[in-house]
Amino acid sequence: MGLDTFGKGIKRREDPRLITGKGTYVDNMKMVGMAHAYILRSPYAHARIIKIDVAKAKAQPGVLDVFVGKDMEALGSIPCGWSHPGLITPKHPVVAIDEVNYVGDPVAVIVAEDRYIARDAADLIDVEYDPLPAVIDLEKAVASREQARVAAAHADVHHAGAHHDEAAAGEAIEQTVGAEVKAALASQEAAGPHLVHNEAAHNTAFTWTIGDKAKTDEAFAKAAHVTTLRIRNNRIQASAIEPRAALASYDAASEGITLWMTSQNPHIHRLLAAAFVLGIPEHKLRVIAPDVGGGFGSKIFVYGEEIIVVWASRKLGVPVKWASERREAYISDAHGRDHVTTAEMAFDAGGRITGLRVKTLANLGAYLSTFSTAVPTYLYGTLLSGQYDIPTIFCEVLGVLTNTVPVDAVRGAGRPEATFLLERLMDTAARELKMEPTAIRRKNFIQPNQFPYQTAVALQYDSGNYEVALDKALEMVGYADLRKQQAEARKQGKLIGIGVSTYLEACGLAPSALVGSLGAGAGQWESALVRVMPTGTINVYTGSHSHGQGHETTFAQVVSRELGVPYENINILHGDTETLPYGWGTYGSRSAAVGGSALVKASQRVREKAIKIAAHLLEANEADVELVEGKFQVKGAPSRSKSWFDIGLQSHLAHNLPQGMEPGLEFTAFYDPSNFVYPFGAHICVTEVDADTGQVQIKRFIAVDDCGNRINPMIIDGQVHGGLACGIGQALYEEAAYTDEGQPLFGSMMDYALPRAHFLPSFELGHTVTPCPHNPLGVKGIGETGAIGSPPAVVNSVVDALAHLGVTHIDMPLTPEKVWRAMNAM
Amino acid sequence: MAKIEIKVNGKARKADVDPRLLLVHYLRENLNLTGTNVGCDTSQCGACTVMIDGQAVKSCTVLAVQADGSDVTTIEGLAQDGKMHPIQQAFWDNHGLQCGYCTSGMILTSVEILKHNPHPSEAEVRHGLEGNVCRCTGYHNIVKSVLAAADAMGGK
Numbered sequence: 001m002g003l004d005t006f007g008k009g010i011k012r013r014e015d016p017r018l019i020t021g022k023g024t025y026v027d028n029m030k031m032v033g034m035a036h037a038y039i040l041r042s043p044y045a046h047a048r049i050i051k052i053d054v055a056k057a058k059a060q061p062g063v064l065d066v067f068v069g070k071d072m073e074a075l076g077s078i079p080c081g082w083s084h085p086g087l088i089t090p091k092h093p094v095v096a097i098d099e100v101n102y103v104g105d106p107v108a109v110i111v112a113e114d115r116y117i118a119r120d121a122a123d124l125i126d127v128e129y130d131p132l133p134a135v136i137d138l139e140k141a142v143a144s145r146e147q148a149r150v151a152a153a154h155a156d157v158h159h160a161g162a163h164h165d166e167a168a169a170g171e172a173i174e175q176t177v178g179a180e181v182k183a184a185l186a187s188q189e190a191a192g193p194h195l196v197h198n199e200a201a202h203n204t205a206f207t208w209t210i211g212d213k214a215k216t217d218e219a220f221a222k223a224a225h226v227t228t229l230r231i232r233n234n235r236i237q238a239s240a241i242e243p244r245a246a247l248a249s250y251d252a253a254s255e256g257i258t259l260w261m262t263s264q265n266p267h268i269h270r271l272l273a274a275a276f277v278l279g280i281p282e283h284k285l286r287v288i289a290p291d292v293g294g295g296f297g298s299k300i301f302v303y304g305e306e307i308i309v310v311w312a313s314r315k316l317g318v319p320v321k322w323a324s325e326r327r328e329a330y331i332s333d334a335h336g337r338d339h340v341t342t343a344e345m346a347f348d349a350g351g352r353i354t355g356l357r358v359k360t361l362a363n364l365g366a367y368l369s370t371f372s373t374a375v376p377t378y379l380y381g382t383l384l385s386g387q388y389d390i391p392t393i394f395c396e397v398l399g400v401l402t403n404t405v406p407v408d409a410v411r412g413a414g415r416p417e418a419t420f421l422l423e424r425l426m427d428t429a430a431r432e433l434k435m436e437p438t439a440i441r442r443k444n445f446i447q448p449n450q451f452p453y454q455t456a457v458a459l460q461y462d463s464g465n466y467e468v469a470l471d472k473a474l475e476m477v478g479y480a481d482l483r484k485q486q487a488e489a490r491k492q493g494k495l496i497g498i499g500v501s502t503y504l505e506a507c508g509l510a511p512s513a514l515v516g517s518l519g520a521g522a523g524q525w526e527s528a529l530v531r532v533m534p535t536g537t538i539n540v541y542t543g544s545h546s547h548g549q550g551h552e553t554t555f556a557q558v559v560s561r562e563l564g565v566p567y568e569n570i571n572i573l574h575g576d577t578e579t580l581p582y583g584w585g586t587y588g589s590r591s592a593a594v595g596g597s598a599l600v601k602a603s604q605r606v607r608e609k610a611i612k613i614a615a616h617l618l619e620a621n622e623a624d625v626e627l628v629e630g631k632f633q634v635k636g637a638p639s640r641s642k643s644w645f646d647i648g649l650q651s652h653l654a655h656n657l658p659q660g661m662e663p664g665l666e667f668t669a670f671y672d673p674s675n676f677v678y679p680f681g682a683h684i685c686v687t688e689v690d691a692d693t694g695q696v697q698i699k700r701f702i703a704v705d706d707c708g709n710r711i712n713p714m715i716i717d718g719q720v721h722g723g724l725a726c727g728i729g730q731a732l733y734e735e736a737a738y739t740d741e742g743q744p745l746f747g748s749m750m751d752y753a754l755p756r757a758h759f760l761p762s763f764e765l766g767h768t769v770t771p772c773p774h775n776p777l778g779v780k781g782i783g784e785t786g787a788i789g790s791p792p793a794v795v796n797s798v799v800d801a802l803a804h805l806g807v808t809h810i811d812m813p814l815t816p817e818k819v820w821r822a823m824n825a826m
Numbered sequence: 827m828a829k830i831e832i833k834v835n836g837k838a839r840k841a842d843v844d845p846r847l848l849l850v851h852y853l854r855e856n857l858n859l860t861g862t863n864v865g866c867d868t869s870q871c872g873a874c875t876v877m878i879d880g881q882a883v884k885s886c887t888v889l890a891v892q893a894d895g896s897d898v899t900t901i902e903g904l905a906q907d908g909k910m911h912p913i914q915q916a917f918w919d920n921h922g923l924q925c926g927y928c929t930s931g932m933i934l935t936s937v938e939i940l941k942h943n944p945h946p947s948e949a950e951v952r953h954g955l956e957g958n959v960c961r962c963t964g965y966h967n968i969v970k971s972v973l974a975a976a977d978a979m980g981g982k
């Protein structure tokens with residue numbers, strides 16, 4: 001393949017091993033003497049643990065030991081990695097001690113010779129629970145807060161009126177206020193005096209706002225038209241096909257532990273596990289993430305299970321493995337989304353947006369997961385300008401605790417929620433204002449000459465050209481014709497819908513100083529080490545982690561271009577904290593933009609030094625030596641040249657280096673970008689709704705995305721396909737639903753509906769290229785765009801198909817039942 | 827314990843197993859054939875698909891003792907003489923995988939699809955794959971791979 005691979009859709013080098021069954025996933029691994037851990041989980045959403053009897057389980061042949069929360073009491077709380085002012089962080093024990101807070105909360109750990117024995121023994125554990133009322137519904141969870149707010153407002157009014165005769169009125173006020181608060185508390189009591197954690201009043205972990213409230217209120221007061229929507233963004237599950245797994249091996253001689261786990265960010269896992277939970281020096285823990293079967297967010301976070309295996313391996317002196325079952329995955333992997341939002345958009349008489357006001361209840365679940373507090377705030381509230389020039393925005397988010405599985409980032413994280421809300425508002429407003437859905441968008445797009453564009457919600461967009469992407473999508477779908485066909489079909493009683501959505505996302509998570517100022521407990525740079533071997537081949541070590549994204553291929557394409565070394569001679573290594581420089585991992589579409597840029601930086605340093613060595617060997621001036629097609633040659637005298645082999649060898653032998661030069665040829669670079677990257681695009685979905693059953697069938701899906709420069713178009717397209725399937729899954733099928741008592745209704749893949757091959761069409765993709773102006777590759781992210789742009793395109797399409805029947809909105813997922821009820825106005 | 831004899835990828839393997847041992851665990855744990863993956867435990871995802879006597883079967887719902895006397899092919903047995911099976915090759919050529927976890931099952935299911943219908947339409951491929959879940963690819967390139975394999979195999 002040689003030197004010329006950048007920008008080409010070359011086949012992936014990681015595939016042969018995966019296609020032939022030679023991948024190394026964590027659960028494939030075995031060690032001598034290895035034991036299996038099985039975790040007994042709470043069947044209650046909320047209960048006190050009265051007592052746990054493990055004697056029978058412990059006595060089973062083949063059981064090494066059984067542990068409960070008290071045994072692990074000395075461990076730290078599982079940390080939340082992102083803080084807000086005033087954040088309430090309930091203690092999150094690795095294994096529950098006195099109280100369980102969701103169905104799935106770990107209660108006991110059985111370690112046995114094999115997984116069958118461990119599971120059997122779990123049945124013999126006797127746990128006595130005292131069930132407590134559970135808080136499940138988001139609005140009910142914070143109802144007492146609203147009541148208290150009303151009471152407080154009343155009290156203020158009384159206070160203001162009482163000024164002239166304070167002494168006399170004092171007592172009366174006390175009584176009035178007291179009565180109101182009492183009334184509020186009484187009604188709260190009636191609704192259930194339920195708190196998930198006593199320290200979080202009104203079940204609220206934080207209240208977060210962004211934007212200018214007064215200015216926004218004023219825009220609404222003056223608006224010619226206001227569009228209002230109440231939206232539920234459904235709770236979903238990442239559902240990587242490989243369940244999470246962890247295998248820990250303690251070495252008594254060195255007191256070191258090696259932990260193989262399904263991780264998207266082994267260094268973050270090591271840092272948080274060692275420093276915050278286990279309380280061991282970081283260098284004693286080595287985290288290795290080998291082949292990982294998909295992450296989609298769910299493998300970013302610190303969970304109790306990986307701590308459990310480390311703890312148990314150290315305690316028992318044998319390697320201990322835990323491998324999640326699917327049933328277990330659904331109640332132990334973090335969930336995603338789950339917002340209830342009221343959104344209002346103000347317009348002037350001409351259809352121009354004059355303001356946006358948003359109030360969101362964001363479900364956090366029972367505990368604060370690693371990035372949970374960042375998702376509904378900085379990854380959501382700051383995206384509320386979308387592609388539009390909105391003069392003023394105000395957004396308030398309540399982070400709400402409930403007795404459900406913790407909620408965190410799932411593919412897109414915050415950005416899909418923001419885009420869904422905006423794109424549903426745009427379509428709804430268009431209908432109310434009798435405008436074409438594309439016309440209202442065009443009218444409000446940020447124009448190319450407005451970049452860099454400062455939004456009303458903190459972000460400064462670097463570049464974009466939104467109308468071009470929309471035009472391309474409309475052309476691909478044949479929009480004008482399609483609208484005609486739709487009108488014809490409707491005459492024949494067929495319900496065809498066309499849904500447009502335009503999206504923008506901020507990804508490539510960084511810059512560190514910025515995210516730090518916003519509360520991140522993490523740096524967001526990336527590092528890379530480029531090492532030239534004595535024979536001129538290259539080993540590249542990256543802090544990014546590939547779990548399906550194809551870094552072994554794309555990163556080699558990048559380094560090949562930078563160094564002029566044949567693609568075949570470049571080896572990409574990732575996923576091991578012991579051998580790699582520090583890194584922050586792969587999520588939020590940051591690998592190419594941040595990790596790839598670190599590679600470029602390290603490669604450039606290698607090249608600079610290589611040129612110095614070449615000049616010395618060629619007895620030429622450094623300024624006269626250039627790297628052309630993989631050879632270092634003297635300008636004007638190409639026959640005088642040195643190869644990478646010559647340079648590599650000489651740098652290591654060091655027999656003939658420039659005076660004072662250090663031997664070796666390798667550099668580590670740390671890249672911290674100056675801004676996020678801002679991919680964008682336009683998606684169009686054509687659906688047909690079955691008039692009898694409400695079943696939605698996607699007929700066509702067009703996605704035009706702009707991710708800047710394209711390293712490997714084949715891999716980019718694959719990422720878009722996968723993202724679209726996730727987004728369409730959320731729109732039509734997926735929901736992690738609970739009963740009012742907190743029992744999950746998604747116990748296995750039989751209940752949680754994932755999109756299957758025959759649910760989906762073949763996707764039609766297009767792209768535009770607006771290079772990122774501030775990173776050396778000019779790249780943006782692509783992994784999440786499909787999941788961001790597609791849900792509103794689908795819902796807009798279905799509402800478009802049914803609008804003439806009076807349907808204005810349906811909450812996701814658009815199951816046949818919900819659609820049928822909406823079109824039959826029930 | 828129960829005695830079983832199963833021919834796995836052409837080799838006769840004898841074992842004494844717990845009667846409740848699942849075939850997938852027998853293959854993975856006893857024989858180290860870890861190319862067969864477990865994704866759902868309930869016959870929903872197809873990651874554990876193997877061929878039993880030439881038929882694609884989800885090995886998470888078969889007991890090892892039920893496979894006694896049969897001929898099992900796993901992903902490790904599909905390539906011949908170090909050469910990928912044409913379906914494997916087609917998956918590589920067409921970017922039919924990302925994380926690769928569903929891939930063994932997808933490929934073995936595809937063997938079955940093409941065996942019964944050597945020239946399937948796109949819709950037939952999609953229906954044939956309905957028992958296999960992939961979270962990465964959106965199926966687009968998997969379908970493309972199977973169609974390409976059908977072409978390459980020319981009806982064989």
Ligand code: FES
Nearest residue numbers: 865866869872886
């Ligand atoms: S593991 Fe067997 S079908 Fe999913």
Ligand code: FES
Nearest residue numbers: 924925928960962
């Ligand atoms: S390639 Fe990852 S699940 Fe299919």
